[in-house]
Amino acid sequence: MDHTHHRSRRNHLRAKSRFAQAGYSLFDLIVTSAVAGVVGLGAVGMTGLVQDARMTSLVNQLMGDLNLxxxxxxxxNVAVTLCKSNDGASCSDEAAWREGWIVFADDNKNREVDTNEAIIRVQQxxxxDxxxxxxxTDTYTYVRYNSSGEASRAATFTFCDGRGADKAKAVIVYWTGRPRVSTKTSEDDPLSCS
Incomplete structure (x- = not known):
């Protein structure tokens, strides 16, 4: 009997021991929470990096197209126009700049792609966002360069995304035709996204 009672008690302790080990310790939960927090912070930071990279890429694309x-x-030795376009084939005063633009040889300076005028570049x-x-006030629909490389007007292109004016970038075009990138207006004022 004593032997049976001992075996019964051992089985009971084994069952109790298995039950006690089912689940997570406080240490396990703390470590898991810490890892999840670090991963979460990394994801937020990564989103900002992706948005910065997208903004930089588009600013560089416009800079390249203006220089082109x-x-x-x-x-x-002819006028070349960069204008907003929503079809990649013609200028459109109604299109938004975010819909794209084209660069083309504008021999007769009419801001229309005529049959003898070559489209040099298309931006989709x-x-x-x-x-x-x-x-x-986003009233300008084109910039034209004359055969000396001078721009038709001095003005600023402003890129914005959902992060607002603090993260906005500008491409400032001077009368000389040279563009430059900035985080402020040509008058050194903060950029506006509205």
């Missing part, structure tokens, strides 16, 4: 238009106007619609405007 300027260079082609000098090389071809901007990704995500990116907005782009040209001029303080």
């Amino acid at each position: 238009a300027r260079g082609e106007s000098i090389k071809r 619609t901007l990704a995500g 990116m907005t782009l405007r040209y001029g303080e």
